[in-house]
Amino acid sequence: MERLTARINDAKAELSELETDLARAKKGKPPLKDSDGKRNRNLTPEAIQKKILSTKAKIEKYERDMQTKEDLKEIALGTSKINYLDPRITVAWCKRNEVPIEKMFNKSLLAKFSWAMDVDP
Structure with a gap:
């Protein structure tokens, strides 16, 4: 359960970074640097939007998996x-x-x- 929670949190953090990058890309600014100091690749707003959609789908899948695991916890x-x-x-x-x-x-x-x-x- 902890692993799924960690995955959800990681995906949500990635989603917020992507949304920030999307806002910057729409303004024509380069993306922000990662926490390790490296620059993200310059992506078009369409590519970033596609990544946002896939990340949202991942989050929904992880939440469904977590709910299923919780529901079946007491059933052998x-x-x-x-x-x-x-x-x-x-x-x-x-x-x-x-x-x-x-x-x-x-x-x-x-x-x-x-x-x-x-x-x-």
């Missing part, structure tokens, strides 16, 4: 799938909905539940 999906659900039910559902069984079971579970693969949908 693998344990209930193995111990509490009859594999024949899962196999029948996969066949009925045309979902590959490999998406539901890993290799070891496929070998363990090979007896359940003959069920009709």
Whole structure:
């Protein structure tokens, strides 16, 4: 969770820098120097705008990932799938909905539940 928070913060910092660079580029000024003293490349306002859009998309993805991780934190999906659900039910559902069984079971579970693969949908 901390790693995702750090990624979000980094992306937001990058977004604010890009917005500053965009404002400077529209005025015709060169971009500001980085914290390490190097100059950023001179980019056109269109290129900076494109980078801003991609950075916003990254931030949204990281926030979605964080929300998903938070929602699934207390659910042990693998344990209930193995111990509490009859594999024949899962196999029948996969066949009925045309979902590959490999998406539901890993290799070891496929070998363990090979007896359940003959069920009709």
